[in-house]
Amino acid sequence: MLTYPLSGSSSELVLNVLTMVLNQGKPLDRAYSHNFSGLKLAPDEQGRITLVVGDMLRRLNLYCFVAQVSIDNFEREGSKVLNAWHYFHGLDLPKMQYSLQIDAKQVDKLIADAKQLPALWDGCPEWLDELGQAQLKDKWSDERAALAKAPKRYIRVNPLKCTRAELKTRLAKEGIETTEVAGVDSALEVTSNSALFRSNCFKEGWFEQQDAGSQMVADAVNAKPGMRVVDACAGAGGKTLHIAAQMQGKGRLLAMDVEQWKLDNLKTRAKRAGAHNVETRIIASSKTIKRLKLSADRVLLDVPCSGLGVLKRNPDAKWRDTPERLPVLVDLQKQILQSYSRMVKVDGMLIYATCSIMPEENSLQVQAFLAENPHFEFIDEEHIYVADKGFDGFYLARMRRITE
Numbered sequence: 185m186l187t188y189p190l191s192g193s194s195s196e197l198v199l200n201v202l203t204m205v206l207n208q209g210k211p212l213d214r215a216y217s218h219n220f221s222g223l224k225l226a227p228d229e230q231g232r233i234t235l236v237v238g239d240m241l242r243r244l245n246l247y248c249f250v251a252q253v254s255i256d257n258f259e260r261e262g263s264k265v266l267n268a269w270h271y272f273h274g275l276d277l278p279k280m281q282y283s284l285q286i287d288a289k290q291v292d293k294l295i296a297d298a299k300q301l302p303a304l305w306d307g308c309p310e311w312l313d314e315l316g317q318a319q320l321k322d323k324w325s326d327e328r329a330a331l332a333k334a335p336k337r338y339i340r341v342n343p344l345k346c347t348r349a350e351l352k353t354r355l356a357k358e359g360i361e362t363t364e365v366a367g368v369d370s371a372l373e374v375t376s377n378s379a380l381f382r383s384n385c386f387k388e389g390w391f392e393q394q395d396a397g398s399q400m401v402a403d404a405v406n407a408k409p410g411m412r413v414v415d416a417c418a419g420a421g422g423k424t425l426h427i428a429a430q431m432q433g434k435g436r437l438l439a440m441d442v443e444q445w446k447l448d449n450l451k452t453r454a455k456r457a458g459a460h461n462v463e464t465r466i467i468a469s470s471k472t473i474k475r476l477k478l479s480a481d482r483v484l485l486d487v488p489c490s491g492l493g494v495l496k497r498n499p500d501a502k503w504r505d506t507p508e509r510l511p512v513l514v515d516l517q518k519q520i521l522q523s524y525s526r527m528v529k530v531d532g533m534l535i536y537a538t539c540s541i542m543p544e545e546n547s548l549q550v551q552a553f554l555a556e557n558p559h560f561e562f563i564d565e566e567h568i569y570v571a572d573k574g575f576d577g578f579y580l581a582r583m584r585r586i587t588e
């Protein structure tokens with residue numbers, strides 16, 4: 185947390201970013217790039233701004249309650265919320281050119297009231313609290329509290345270029361402090377507030393930024409050199425690059441998606457990482473899948489999902505999403521599982537994964553698939569809960585094709 189208040193100009197930036205996200209519907213990363221471009225912000229100051237924006241978004245309803253401001257009015261009354269945020273965290277108020285003041289006595293009373301309301305205290309919107317309770321029962325309150333915490337920064341070593349120990353040493357020389365992550369051999373946690381992407385290690389492809397939970401998912405694919413592997417919802421390739429490293433650049437790794445711009449991004453990343461066995465292919469129609477029938481040793485389906493396991497990292501989604509989106513996604517996941525599983529050859533492995541913690545997208549989805557598909561047998565599954573290790577929340581299940 186901050187030890188001294190934001191400057192006036194940083195406060196303005198925080199308010200501009202939040203207004204864009206909350207009142208103009210812009211994604212958070214675009215709001216940052218819009219507001220930061222052309223500014224020569226020191227990495228430390230940029231870190232302080234993103235810390236405040238992140239925390240305000242993670243517990244927005246709490247801070248708005250304490251400031252007595254409706255989220256819809258953030259554009260006009262955001263300065264009051266920012267003042268309340270500073271007061272809440274025991275900081276002097278920032279010196280903004282123009283700001284709405286708070287009444288400290290009233291704020292004290294409202295903070296005491298909010299403490300009695302656990303969902304509000306954890307920054308959870310009502311619709312999400314109801315969904316979490318219904319899906320996760322006793323587990324939900326711990327998950328809800330864990331989702332209100334700031335995410336840690338993790339990177340994945342690229343074994344095509346170096347070992348984890350070599351990466352750690354070279355990063356230290358560039359002023360970036362890291363610690364090893366127990367139980368995830370490829371992961372380092374970044375503990376200093378450094379500009380990772382300006383480092384030579386990054387430019388030379390020695391690492392990728394990737395949550396440790398996500399690294400566990402790609403680990404479970406267990407691809408070997410020489411195999412034929414399909415990553416069918418590859419996006420910009422977070423897990424593809426990890427799988428390419430498992431394969432030591434040998435064999436065929438096909439990365440597919442329905443969005444070409446993501447695959448273009450993947451190609452750039454694969455080049456930097458020295459992952460030469462990656463081929464990309466757009467999924468233009470069901471024929472693209474049919475042509476690959478019974479052809480792959482491994483098929484990873486990292487399906488589109490609610491993203492409710494990664495809300496620490498994408499807290500803006502809480503204020504944009506609605507519960508109506510979930511059944512639509514569950515249906516799409518079901519179709520993808522049904523259709524894309526045809527690519528797995530006999531004895532090959534199907535890996536289904538989400539960045540959600542909700543059973544409806546996870547084990548229930550897999551159970552329904554297995555009930556309708558006797559060609560597959562269940563191997564195992566892993567629930568990566570946010571409260572367990574502090575990683576993002578993920579789920580994965582592994583299944584084997586036993587007959588055509």
Ligand SMILES: C[S@@+](CC[C@H](N)C(=O)[O-])C[C@H]1O[C@@H](n2cnc3c(N)ncnc32)[C@H](O)[C@@H]1O
Nearest residue numbers: 416417418419421422423441442443486487488
């Ligand atoms: C959870 S993201 C994948 C993240 C990626 N695997 C990674 O590790 O960076 C899901 C991806 O599925 C893609 N997608 C959506 N509908 C799809 C479909 N019908 N078939 C294949 N991919 C789809 C999305 O474009 C998105 O990139």
